[in-house]
Amino acid sequence: MESQNVTNNGTQSVQKSVRQTNLNHSRGASVFENQIKNNVSKGNFPIRVLPTVKTSYSSDSVNYRDPNVDYLLKKLFNFSNVMFDFGELEKIKFEELVDKLHKPVTRRRYLSGLRYPQIHSNKSWLQFQRNIHQTALYDPMETDIKNLLHDITKQRIVRTKLKSGGTQIKLLISFQNGGSALFKPMRFAREVETIPDHYYFSDYERHHAEIAAFHLDWVMGFYRVPPTAGRTINMTSEILNVAEKKLRRKFFKSPVGNLCFYGDCEYYCDAEHAICGKPDLIEGSFATFLPSLDEADRVSWLNPWRRSYSKYKKASWETNSDYCEGVKQEAIYKNNRRLVELIDMHIFDFLIGNMDRHHYQTYSEFGNNTFYVHYDNGRGFGKTKHDELSILAPLYQCCQLSYETFLKLVKLYTGPRRLSDIMRRSLAKDSLNPILTESHLFALDRRVIKILKEVNKCIRKGNHIRDVIIHKHFE
Amino acid sequence: MESQNVTNNGTQSVQKSVRQTNLNHSRGASVFENQIKNNVSKGNFPIRVLPTVKTSYSSDSVNYRDPNVDYLLKKLFNFSNVMFDFGELEKIKFEELVDKLHKPVTRRRYLSGLRYPQIHSNKSWLQFQRNIHQTALYDPMETDIKNLLHDITKQRIVRTKLKSGGTQIKLLISFQNGGSALFKPMRFAREVETIPDHYYFSDYERHHAEIAAFHLDWVMGFYRVPPTAGRTINMTSEILNVAEKKLRRKFFKSPVGNLCFYGDCEYYCDAEHAICGKPDLIEGSFATFLPSLDEADRVSWLNPWRRSYSKYKKASWETNSDYCEGVKQEAIYKNNRRLVELIDMHIFDFLIGNMDRHHYQTYSEFGNNTFYVHYDNGRGFGKTKHDELSILAPLYQCCQLSYETFLKLVKLYTGPRRLSDIMRRSLAKDSLNPILTESHLFALDRRVIKILKEVNKCIRKGNHIRDVIIHKHFE
Numbered sequence: 001m002e003s004q005n006v007t008n009n010g011t012q013s014v015q016k017s018v019r020q021t022n023l024n025h026s027r028g029a030s031v032f033e034n035q036i037k038n039n040v041s042k043g044n045f046p047i048r049v050l051p052t053v054k055t056s057y058s059s060d061s062v063n064y065r066d067p068n069v070d071y072l073l074k075k076l077f078n079f080s081n082v083m084f085d086f087g088e089l090e091k092i093k094f095e096e097l098v099d100k101l102h103k104p105v106t107r108r109r110y111l112s113g114l115r116y117p118q119i120h121s122n123k124s125w126l127q128f129q130r131n132i133h134q135t136a137l138y139d140p141m142e143t144d145i146k147n148l149l150h151d152i153t154k155q156r157i158v159r160t161k162l163k164s165g166g167t168q169i170k171l172l173i174s175f176q177n178g179g180s181a182l183f184k185p186m187r188f189a190r191e192v193e194t195i196p197d198h199y200y201f202s203d204y205e206r207h208h209a210e211i212a213a214f215h216l217d218w219v220m221g222f223y224r225v226p227p228t229a230g231r232t233i234n235m236t237s238e239i240l241n242v243a244e245k246k247l248r249r250k251f252f253k254s255p256v257g258n259l260c261f262y263g264d265c266e267y268y269c270d271a272e273h274a275i276c277g278k279p280d281l282i283e284g285s286f287a288t289f290l291p292s293l294d295e296a297d298r299v300s301w302l303n304p305w306r307r308s309y310s311k312y313k314k315a316s317w318e319t320n321s322d323y324c325e326g327v328k329q330e331a332i333y334k335n336n337r338r339l340v341e342l343i344d345m346h347i348f349d350f351l352i353g354n355m356d357r358h359h360y361q362t363y364s365e366f367g368n369n370t371f372y373v374h375y376d377n378g379r380g381f382g383k384t385k386h387d388e389l390s391i392l393a394p395l396y397q398c399c400q401l402s403y404e405t406f407l408k409l410v411k412l413y414t415g416p417r418r419l420s421d422i423m424r425r426s427l428a429k430d431s432l433n434p435i436l437t438e439s440h441l442f443a444l445d446r447r448v449i450k451i452l453k454e455v456n457k458c459i460r461k462g463n464h465i466r467d468v469i470i471h472k473h474f475e
Numbered sequence: 476m477e478s479q480n481v482t483n484n485g486t487q488s489v490q491k492s493v494r495q496t497n498l499n500h501s502r503g504a505s506v507f508e509n510q511i512k513n514n515v516s517k518g519n520f521p522i523r524v525l526p527t528v529k530t531s532y533s534s535d536s537v538n539y540r541d542p543n544v545d546y547l548l549k550k551l552f553n554f555s556n557v558m559f560d561f562g563e564l565e566k567i568k569f570e571e572l573v574d575k576l577h578k579p580v581t582r583r584r585y586l587s588g589l590r591y592p593q594i595h596s597n598k599s600w601l602q603f604q605r606n607i608h609q610t611a612l613y614d615p616m617e618t619d620i621k622n623l624l625h626d627i628t629k630q631r632i633v634r635t636k637l638k639s640g641g642t643q644i645k646l647l648i649s650f651q652n653g654g655s656a657l658f659k660p661m662r663f664a665r666e667v668e669t670i671p672d673h674y675y676f677s678d679y680e681r682h683h684a685e686i687a688a689f690h691l692d693w694v695m696g697f698y699r700v701p702p703t704a705g706r707t708i709n710m711t712s713e714i715l716n717v718a719e720k721k722l723r724r725k726f727f728k729s730p731v732g733n734l735c736f737y738g739d740c741e742y743y744c745d746a747e748h749a750i751c752g753k754p755d756l757i758e759g760s761f762a763t764f765l766p767s768l769d770e771a772d773r774v775s776w777l778n779p780w781r782r783s784y785s786k787y788k789k790a791s792w793e794t795n796s797d798y799c800e801g802v803k804q805e806a807i808y809k810n811n812r813r814l815v816e817l818i819d820m821h822i823f824d825f826l827i828g829n830m831d832r833h834h835y836q837t838y839s840e841f842g843n844n845t846f847y848v849h850y851d852n853g854r855g856f857g858k859t860k861h862d863e864l865s866i867l868a869p870l871y872q873c874c875q876l877s878y879e880t881f882l883k884l885v886k887l888y889t890g891p892r893r894l895s896d897i898m899r900r901s902l903a904k905d906s907l908n909p910i911l912t913e914s915h916l917f918a919l920d921r922r923v924i925k926i927l928k929e930v931n932k933c934i935r936k937g938n939h940i941r942d943v944i945i946h947k948h949f950e
Contacts, residue, residue, distance in 0.1 A: 197729035197751040252786040254672035267747060271786065276672040311727040311746065 045077050046087035066449050069413060072456035079465050083403075089411050094422055097411050098221035101404040102139075109134040109366060111296040124148040125179030128227065129291045134366045136223035137373060145218070146429075149229040152181055152286045153431055157238045162247045162264050168205045168378070169263035169275060171239065171247070173286065180289035184210055184378055185275040185282055190437050194382030200355035201309050204268065205378030208435045210285035213352050213377030215426045215435070216444075220408060222348060224374040228287040230432030235259045235280040283432050287375065298361040298373065304330075305346065305394050306358040317393055324398035336368050337472045340402040343394045345372055347405060350391040351419075351447050352380030384439035387447050392454055399458035403471045406455065412448045419444040520552050521562035541924050544888060547931035554940050558878075564886050569897055572886050573696035576879040577614075584609040586771040587840060599623040600654030603702065604766045609841045611698035612848060620693070621904075624704040627656055627761045628906055632713045637722045637739050643680045643853070644738035644750060646714065646722070648761065655764035659685055659853055660750040660757055665912050669857030675830035676784050679743065680853030683910045685760035688827050688852030690901045690910070691919075695883060697823060699849040703762040705907030710734045710755040758907055762850065773836040773848065779805075780821065780869050781833040792868055799873035811843050812947045815877040818869045820847055822880060825866040826894075826922050827855030859914035862922050867929055874933035878946045881930065887923045894919040 076084040089097065110133050116126060124147045131143045138145065155175035163170045163182065171183040184207045194203050207230070214228035233239065236259060240251055250261045252271070260276035263269040275282065290296070304327045308315045317323040333339045342360075349357055356379045360372040395401055412419045420441035427435040458468045551559040564572065585608050591601055599622045606618045613620065630650035638645045638657065646658040659682045669678050682705070689703035708714065711734060715726055725736045727746070735751035738744040750757065765771070779802045783790040792798040808814045817835075824832055831854045835847040870876055887894045895916035902910040933943045 196731045197733050197735055197749065198747070199730055202747045255674055256671045258672050260672055272673070272677045272742060274672065 044087075045074055046090055064413070064415065064418065064445065064449075066453060068456045069449060069452045072452060072459065073410065073414075075459065076465060076469075086410070086414070089407065090414065094408070094411050094417055095219075097408060098219070101407060102221055111291060111363065112365060113295050113297075114291055115295055123177050123179065124151045125175075125177070125288060128288060132291070132296070132363070134363075134370050136371050137226065138223050140218070140223070145227055148227050148288060149429075151175070151177060151179060152227070152229045152288060153231045155179065157233070158242055160239045160243045160247060162244075162250070164264050167266045169265055169269055181286040182289065183284050183286055185284040187275065190434065193384065199311060200307065200379065202267070203356070203379045203382055206381060207283065207285035207378070208432070209352065209354075209381040210287060210378050211430055211432065212423070212427060212436050212440070213354075213374075213380050214287070215423060215430070216351060217348065217374060219422050219426050220348070221404075222344065222371075222374070224345075224348075224371050225377065226288045226290060226373075226375055228285050230283060230430045230435065231286050232281055232283045232432070235261070235277045235282055285378075290373070290375075297364040299364050300359045300361050301332075303342070303357050303360055304333075305342075307355060309358065317397065318390070321397065324394065327394075328398070332368060337402075338368060339394075339398065340400060340470060340472055341372055343398065343401050344405050345374060346391055346394045347401065347409075347451055348374065349380070350388070350451065351444055352377060353383055353386070353388055353391075353443070354380040355388055355391060381436060381440050384437065384443050387443070387450055389450065389454075392451065395451070396454045396457065399461070399463045399468050400470050401455065401468070403469050406469045409448055409451055412445075413452055419448055519562075520549055521565055539888070539890065539893065539920065539924075541928060543931045544924060544927045547927060547934065548885065548889075550934065551940060551944075561885070561889070564882065565889065569883070569886050569892055570694075572883060573694070576882060577696055584841060586766060586838065588770045588772075589766055590770055598652050598654065599626045600650075600652070600763060603763060607766070607771070607838070609838075609845050611846050612701065613698050615693070615698070620702055623702050623763060624904075626650070626652060626654060627702070627704045627763060628706045630654065632708070633717055635714045635718045635722060637719075637725070639739050642741040644740055644744055656761040657764065658759050658761055660759040662750065665909065668859065674786060675782065675854065677742070678831070678854045678857055681856060682758065682760035682853070683907070684827065684829075684856040685762060685853050686905055686907065686910050687898070687902060687915070688823075688829075688849070688855050689762070690898060690905070691826060692823065692849060694897050694901050695823070696879075697819065697846075697849070699820075699823075699846050700852065701763045701765060701848075701850050703760050705758060705905045705910065706761050707756055707758045707907070710736070710752045710757055760853075765848070765850075772839040774839050775834045775836050776807075778817070778832050778835055779808075780817075782830060784833065792872065793865070796872065799869065802869075803873070807843060812877075813843060814869075814873065815875060815945060815947055816847055818873065818876050819880050820849060821866055821869045822876065822884075822926055823849065824855070825863070825926065826919055827852060828858055828861070828863055828866075828918070829855040830863055830866060856911060856915050859912065859918050862918070862925055864925065864929075867926065870926070871929045871933065874936070874938045874943050875945050876930065876943070878944050881944045884923055884926055887920075888927055894923055 073084075073086060077086055081087075092100075110130065114129055121127075124144060128138060128143050128148050131138055133139070152175075155177050157173055158176050159172075159174035160183075161172040161174075163172050169185065171185075173181045173183045175181070184205055186207045187204055188206065190208055210228050211230050214225045217223065217225035239261070240248060240259070243251075246264070247261070250263065252260055252274070254260050254274075254276050257279055258276040259280035260271075260274040262271050262274040290298075304323075305317050306315065308318075320326075327333055328339065333342075345357065345360060349355070354377055356376075360374070362370050362372055412422075420438075423436065423444060424441055427433055455468060459465060548559070548561060552561055556562075567575075585605065589604055596602075599619060603613060603618050603623050606613055608614070627650075630652050632648055633651050634649035635658075636647040636649075638647050644660065646660075648656045648658045650656070659680055661682045662679055663681065665683055685703050686705050689700045692698065692700035693702075714736070715723060715734070718726075721739070722736070725738065727735055727749070729735050729749075729751050732754055733751040734755035735746075735749040737746050737749040765773075779798075780792050781790065783793075802808055803814065808817070820832065820835060824830070829852055831851075835849070837845050837847055887897075895913075898911065898919060899916055902908055930943060934940060
């Protein structure tokens with residue numbers, strides 16, 4: 001079975017238990033409820049209080065324990081050591097937890113309008129498109145992600161085109177096997193941080209942020225970011241020689257003999273901001289194409305917590321602390337999973353430091369109970385020392401998050417392997433590794449703690465635990 | 476006498492001898508001819524061959540001797556130890572040499588259309604404007620440059636305005652004493668180098684290049700760059716609060732709380748390239764205003780050795796090695812000092828590394844025999860490791876330069892004080908010192924040698940010494 005090779009660090013035996021868990025899960029039970037109910041001795045808080053771990057990277061070292069978070073965990077365990085079975089959490093690996101929590105696979109719906117739904121082809125991009133379903137963009141047990149990423153980095157490029165209309169430069173890439181990808185070229189070295197005086201809407205896009213965001217989404221078991229890989233290409237043979245006329249005319253040689261091109265977009269697209277190779281080699285991120293809109297239409301939703309995109313104005317949610325009450329009353333966020341999905345999206349954006357999520361998209365035919373596609377993450381990973389707490393506004397204003405996401409964050413908090421460890425290992429699979437600097441990796445660990453502290457505040461404010469950490473499945 | 480305080484490192488006694496020398500000079504004699512004729516024993520080459528000097532800045536160390544240049548100097552000395560009295564050159568200081576060589580002050584013509592020519596005011600900017608004369612923008616013996624620079628950095632700012640129409644951001648500054656200056660704000664730290672893939676016309680302007688160019692022009696005794704000083708100002712009280720409406724509307728607060736503004740120009744003028752203070756302090760260069768064009772009209776001349784300003788095309792002089800022959804035939808470059816002035820300008824631009832001299836200006840009423848105003852030097856000092864030899868094209872294509880400039884370069888070559896030493900000392904007077912990094916200072920020494928090597932090539936090609944190193948005065 002092709003799909004058995006592809007779980008993220010999982011083994012075949014683990015996969016079997018995942019299937020079982022998913023089935024249990026789909027019947028509405030807590031992950032652990034059916035499985036471990038009787039193994040836990042009530043009232044005996046199982047998480048070892050580890051000493052502060054100082055890593056060898058002293059300037060970035062993170063204190064992995066926080067008294068507020070420890071307090072929260074004790075409180076939750078005392079509330080229900082079945083729902084919050086931290087003893088079990090200690091015993092399993094993070095990847096196993098993610099597999100167990102994976103969204104139910106029963107009653108799946110797939111995209112119905114794809115052009116080649118019947119072709120028995122093992123082309124990775126076709127397989128990917130066919131496996132997009134109601135609850136996630138892909139399922140690592142169904143889609144051979146490794147194979148897909150391999151194709152992105154190895155397939156011969158047969159056509160390149162400027163993607164017009166965006167805010168920053170990107171190219172449409174067509175591969176020999178019929179697949180396509182969106183190419184964002186490298187502009188700066190990994191160490192370059194966002195210019196502090198730049199607003200989020202002026203920030204440069206980073207190809208390595210696109211790659212890292214895909215890996216984070218993958219390891220966290222969200223499966224909402226189109227598979228993305230890094231690749232070094234020859235600009236002459238792999239872009240210029242196969243470029244459409246409009247793009248070809250944007251090429252020039254720089255004074256030091258490097259090949260350069262510029263784009264056709266709003267920001268940093270003039271010749272002064274050209275992308276230049278060395279002398280014509282350049283790296284970039286390649287994100288798998290989604291099915292075209294005429295095959296599978298997507299609805300674009302305004303994010304209620306979008307920013308003002310102005311240097312002078314604030315958004316409503318920034319000045320109105322009751323903002324979430326209004327959102328909860330909106331039809332589309334009532335009685336379904338959409339609000340917790342939105343909060344998941346913001347938790348993800350907080351982890352990567354992305355403030356630029358003005359819209360989000362869903363697949364029209366999946367209706368209201370579906371996942372959000374998280375593409376366009378190039379403005380993540382711009383600051384290593386700063387955590388933009390306001391990205392968590394939906395979390396701390398609505399005081400809710402999904403039970404699954406919460407458990408994953410707790411596991412990353414209690415360790416022993418941190419999110420930085422898990423990401424470091426995952427990113428090592430990319431040909432352009434290192435993708436993130438150590439400072440960016442450590443920032444992830446710091447942010448995990450900050451999310452949990454916000455959850456603690458929500459509960460201390462008097463919200464009931466079951467209203468904050470909520471169990472709600474796609475229907 | 477006010478003007479006696481202001482010579483560049485000179486003493487009063489030196490000034491007296493300068494006056495004498497200038498008088499001799501104006502009668503058409505070589506600097507040394509009348510003065511030292513009988514002191515030199517013919518044929519005894521006087522320059523010590525010093526060992527290679529390794530400075531403590533090892534990576535930038537310059538070999539101060541070059542066999543080609545040494546060969547040239549011997550040849551010249553043998554040709555005429557009166558015209559090339561290197562024995563005398565060894566004995567005097569560089570500053571004394573510059574004073575001696577200073578252009579003749581007799582038969583001076585001043586600007587006739589100034590608005591306040593008769594006001595007996597010691598305002599430094601009025602004094603500066605009144606002393607602009609046919610052969611130089613200022614004469615440090617007549618204009619109190621120190622006082623002028625002091626005023627630029629201390630006078631209260633009463634009005635600020637965007638300078639429209641330029642390629643990069645600059646402001647018009649009005650001082651309480653009635654003077655004005657052109658302000659170029661700091662954009663990058665001193666160490667930031669020109670982006671290698673940027674063409675000269677895409678290069679950012681550097682405020683410290685404006686300051687350094689003024690000092691270089693001053694110490695070299697060219698006196699063609701408007702006096703320029705660095706100053707740190709408070710953007711709130713010294714720009715925003717006194718700004719005209721259009722400029723006021725370009726201000727905003729950055730996400731980290733710094734005050735920023737942007738401009739109204741061709742390059743890097745959008746909000747993405749705003750200039751930001753810390754939080755509202757910023758440094759910049761302030762260049763003394765020239766008299767307005769209705770007081771003293773200037774002619775703008777196309778530089779025959781201008782670049783193509785295209786990524787795809789070359790200029791004629793880049794492909795035609797006989798280019799200078801054509802220029803020499805042009806009426807304005809025939810039978811006067813204009814061609815050597817032009818070559819002086821290119822030598823200056825080579826020293827600062829400025830490729831962006833498409834036009835130059837002269838004062839209309841001074842006619843053809845006058846100096847060139849060298850403003851707009853912000854694209855100098857962008858590369859420490861690269862010497863752009865093509866800037867010397869007029870020198871190596873025409874094979875001529877002025878005797879005075881040549882002697883100054885030889886003195887800087889033979890030392891003991893190098894151009895870097897002289898510049899380091901001069902720049903120390905600016906409040907924003909250090910203005911140039913040590914690497915930029917050492918680049919100056921390296922470039923002095925490269926200019927002299929081009930002169931050597933000209934003579935080795937068979938040109939007569941008197942046709943290469945020429946004596947030609949303003950008339």
